[in-house]
Amino acid sequence: MNGQIIRIISDLYTVKIDDMLYGCRARGVFRNKGITPVVGDNVIVDTDNNIIVKILPRKNELKRPVVANVDYALIVASVKEPNLDLILLDKLISLVTYNNIEPIIVFTKLDLLTEEELANIVELKNYYESIGYKVFYNTEPACIIKAIKEKIVVLAGQSGAGKSTLINKLTDKYDIETKEISKALGRGKHTTRHTELYDIDNALVADTPGFSALDLSHIDKDELKHTFIEFDNYECKYRDCLHNKEDDCEVKKAVENKKILKSRYDNYLKILEEIK
Numbered sequence: 001m002n003g004q005i006i007r008i009i010s011d012l013y014t015v016k017i018d019d020m021l022y023g024c025r026a027r028g029v030f031r032n033k034g035i036t037p038v039v040g041d042n043v044i045v046d047t048d049n050n051i052i053v054k055i056l057p058r059k060n061e062l063k064r065p066v067v068a069n070v071d072y073a074l075i076v077a078s079v080k081e082p083n084l085d086l087i088l089l090d091k092l093i094s095l096v097t098y099n100n101i102e103p104i105i106v107f108t109k110l111d112l113l114t115e116e117e118l119a120n121i122v123e124l125k126n127y128y129e130s131i132g133y134k135v136f137y138n139t140e141p142a143c144i145i146k147a148i149k150e151k152i153v154v155l156a157g158q159s160g161a162g163k164s165t166l167i168n169k170l171t172d173k174y175d176i177e178t179k180e181i182s183k184a185l186g187r188g189k190h191t192t193r194h195t196e197l198y199d200i201d202n203a204l205v206a207d208t209p210g211f212s213a214l215d216l217s218h219i220d221k222d223e224l225k226h227t228f229i230e231f232d233n234y235e236c237k238y239r240d241c242l243h244n245k246e247d248d249c250e251v252k253k254a255v256e257n258k259k260i261l262k263s264r265y266d267n268y269l270k271i272l273e274e275i276k
């Protein structure tokens with residue numbers, strides 16, 4: 001039968017099959033081949049003997065924490081303290097998209113904004129939603145819980161953005177340590193020391209995934225443009241157009257016509273320059 005590994009304690013694997021949990025061992029053959037089943041793996045289980053007999057191909061795999069088949073990344077972006085960092089946001093969106101993970105944007109600390117600043121955030125939210133992303137505020141935990149139900153989720157975002165606070169808003173099961181942000185630096189201290197998977201309404205959520213290095217260098221410049229999903233709506237004169245110096249670039253025209261958000265395009269060019 002088909003199931004998914006949701007917990008591993010030493011060599012005991014908890015596999016969820018339909019809505020039942022099975023305590024399983026893994027077949028010795030995996031060890032010989034150097035394959036280790038990880039949380040998130042879709043597996044085939046011999047339910048007569050409670051043995052995992054096969055690991056199905058992974059759509060992605062994170063090294064820290066070790067988890068496979070991540071569905072969503074909750075990209076937590078504070079709008080103040082630390083200030084909204086749109087290039088970081090767009091980088092994270094690209095990075096997770098490249099890894100076959102769907103981004104969900106969560107803005108935090110809206111309570112620290114003036115009304116005028118708030119209007120800008122609403123506009124940004126509308127834009128990211130218009131290109132197909134789910135966008136929430138951290139003040140709507142019920143909507144976030146609904147969106148991630150039964151999925152494997154990682155949290156990403158700057159230190160001090162409010163990731164641990166968000167988990168505490170989503171569930172009262174854990175009470176994760178959060179820290180005052182350092183006023184001197186205007187940014188958070190590193191408060192998350194260890195990684196763990198939190199079970200939130202049957203969603204598995206990992207704090208601090210291995211994206212902190214923000215290494216986009218393995219992304220090819222021809223692949224980067226497809227991670228800016230709205231660019232794919234335009235057909236340029238040249239099929240290999242990088243939307244940079246080429247003429248008859250429909251993406252550049254769309255930026256001029258305000259169909260594409262200027263900051264998205266500027267951030268694309270910056271990232272393109274970084275990976276070249």
Ligand SMILES: Nc1nc2c(ncn2[C@@H]2O[C@H](COP(=O)(O)OP(=O)(O)O)[C@@H](O)[C@H]2O)c(=O)[nH]1
Nearest residue numbers: 108109159160161162163164165178179180181
């Ligand atoms: N005013 C305000 N403060 C917040 C909000 N979310 C988090 N914080 C504060 O920001 C600081 C850093 O939050 P934390 O969850 O530890 O950030 P992490 O490093 O991303 O896990 C803490 O002092 C939190 O209390 C929010 O929505 N509004």
Ligand SMILES: [Mg+2]
Nearest residue numbers: 163164191192
């Ligand atoms: Mg934290």
Ligand SMILES: [Zn+2]
Nearest residue numbers: 236241243249
């Ligand atoms: Zn183009």
